Amino acid sequence: MNEKFINPLKVFQDRITYLPGIGESFPSYLMNRLQTNNISLNETRLELGKRESWINWSQYSQHHSFYFDFDDNESLVRDWLRNSILRNYPFVVMEFGYQIPTAAIPLDIFIDYWYELVIIAGYESVVLTDDGKLFMEFVRRDYSLKSNFLIKPL
Numbered sequence: 001m002n003e004k005f006i007n008p009l010k011v012f013q014d015r016i017t018y019l020p021g022i023g024e025s026f027p028s029y030l031m032n033r034l035q036t037n038n039i040s041l042n043e044t045r046l047e048l049g050k051r052e053s054w055i056n057w058s059q060y061s062q063h064h065s066f067y068f069d070f071d072d073n074e075s076l077v078r079d080w081l082r083n084s085i086l087r088n089y090p091f092v093v094m095e096f097g098y099q100i101p102t103a104a105i106p107l108d109i110f111i112d113y114w115y116e117l118v119i120i121a122g123y124e125s126v127v128l129t130d131d132g133k134l135f136m137e138f139v140r141r142d143y144s145l146k147s148n149f150l151i152k153p154l
Contacts, residue, residue, distance in 0.1 A: 008113035009100070009120060015109060018101040019093065029102060030054065030095050030126060037132025053139045054126050057146050066152045069123075069143040074115045077151070081111045084151050089129045096121045104130070 009016060031054075034041055040059035042052065057063050068077060086092070091106045094117060110117065110127070118125060118138050128135035136147035145151065 005119075006113065006116055007120065008105075008109055008116055009103065012106075012109050015106050017104040019104060033093070033102075033128075034126065034132075034135075037128065037135070039128070039132065039135055052141060053137055053146065055135070055137050055146070057137075060148055063146055063148050064150055064152065065144050065146045067143055068118075068138065068145040077114060077145075078111055080151050080153065081114060083153075085149050086111075086129070086134055086151075089134070092127050092129060094121070095126045097125075 031041060034054065040056040041054060042056045057065075081087075086107065089107055091104050092110050093102060093104050094110070095102050100120065105117070121138070122140065123138060123143065124140035125138045126135065127137070134147070134149050136145060136149075136151070138145055
């Protein structure tokens with residue numbers, strides 16, 4: 001992590017849009033958003049941090065995964081995200097769990113501050129494009145980034 005932690009949610013609050021209330025509706029808001037986009041969910045009722053993941057990745061034969069919490073991860077993953085198909089979208093929707101509303105984050109902010117955003121989310125979050133075609137999940141249990149599109153070059 002950077003020596004001086006930057007909270008992009010505060011620094012760029014004029015460019016970040018918070019989506020309808022989350023607070024007491026978490027996790028139902030996340031689950032509804034994923035179901036609306038026909039994203040397969042794990043059926044467990046366990047709370048965030050205790051479930052393996054929100055998305056049932058076994059339903060996606062073409063999913064990708066890699067360990068994201070390694071030395072020099074910030075700049076390397078940033079470059080991978082910039083060169084992925086995600087670059088074709090203006091923003092992503094990111095889930096932060098209890099207390100912080102779901103946010104629509106401009107893509108440049110998400111890519112530049114992806115690691116800080118993951119820290120704010122407690123090392124686990126679901127991120128998707130507004131149309132739901134691209135989605136990824138940061139999984140705290142094994143610090144993996146899973147996605148339905150290629151991020152880390154082969």
